[in-house]
Amino acid sequence: MTTSDRSPPGTRLRQIAQGALVALALGFAGPAGAESAKLLPAPAQDPAADGPQTLVVSGGCFWGVQGVFQHVKGVESAVSGYAGGAADTARYETVSTGRTGHAESVQITYDPRIVTTGQILRVFFSVAHDPTQQGGQGPDTGSQYRSAIFTTSASQMELAKSYIEQLDHSGAFSRPIATEVKPLKGFYPAEAYHQDFLALHPSYPYIVYNDLPKVENLRRLFPSLYSDKPRLVGDAKSPS
Numbered sequence: 001m002t003t004s005d006r007s008p009p010g011t012r013l014r015q016i017a018q019g020a021l022v023a024l025a026l027g028f029a030g031p032a033g034a035e036s037a038k039l040l041p042a043p044a045q046d047p048a049a050d051g052p053q054t055l056v057v058s059g060g061c062f063w064g065v066q067g068v069f070q071h072v073k074g075v076e077s078a079v080s081g082y083a084g085g086a087a088d089t090a091r092y093e094t095v096s097t098g099r100t101g102h103a104e105s106v107q108i109t110y111d112p113r114i115v116t117t118g119q120i121l122r123v124f125f126s127v128a129h130d131p132t133q134q135g136g137q138g139p140d141t142g143s144q145y146r147s148a149i150f151t152t153s154a155s156q157m158e159l160a161k162s163y164i165e166q167l168d169h170s171g172a173f174s175r176p177i178a179t180e181v182k183p184l185k186g187f188y189p190a191e192a193y194h195q196d197f198l199a200l201h202p203s204y205p206y207i208v209y210n211d212l213p214k215v216e217n218l219r220r221l222f223p224s225l226y227s228d229k230p231r232l233v234g235d236a237k238s239p240s
Helices: 011-025 061-070 117-128 155-170 206-223
Strands: 053-057 075-083 103-111 145-150 179-182 187-189
Touching: 053 061, 061 075, 061 103, 061 117, 061 206, 103 145, 103 187, 117 155, 117 206, 145 155, 155 179, 187 206
Parallel strands: 145 179
Antiparallel strands: 053 103, 053 145, 075 103, 075 187
16 A cells, blocks of 8 residues: 555555555655645735635645645635546546546635635645646646646636746746646536545545645645634535
């Protein structure tokens, strides 16, 4: 069992200690682990928005990306799912082939009076994943783990593109940002066992090594945005 083993929980949870030791021995590093996370500059432009907003982001395994944004104040929901492909291929087993056009994604619905689109993007690029990686994230390879932003408005599209250009010109990363930006054509929620995975299985080896450091980096780098209580899909009344 390695850190790239993402089978549904079950008997594998009894292998936590062994899996963690294997992960350390293999030397896998999470896509946005403690060493790589950095506080990036805020977007130069961050226009105001009215009413609840929705943005879909992709950055490797959706377990960790969802876990990060569930801890962001102002996020009303963060749902794991699939975007970029057709409805009839939006199933985990099919998406995992890497031939559907889908990326494992997280649909973020947020209150722009509390957290702006620019702040959502800043968290995404700073701690949720490594936007310079191509063909996957960390131990996960394939187009289904690519870095992407799927926008739901023209202003989101403009902001995402301008922020990527700003970060590339700033020299914040040693490599160019590989994140694709496209309008959202459809989002399809993932299977129930994928939802709230980080919160429900914090001892799962993949989560321990790859994803818990992202949540800790959110708390460390964005203390004013960090909520200790996650907003879970399975608990609509959970406070932000």
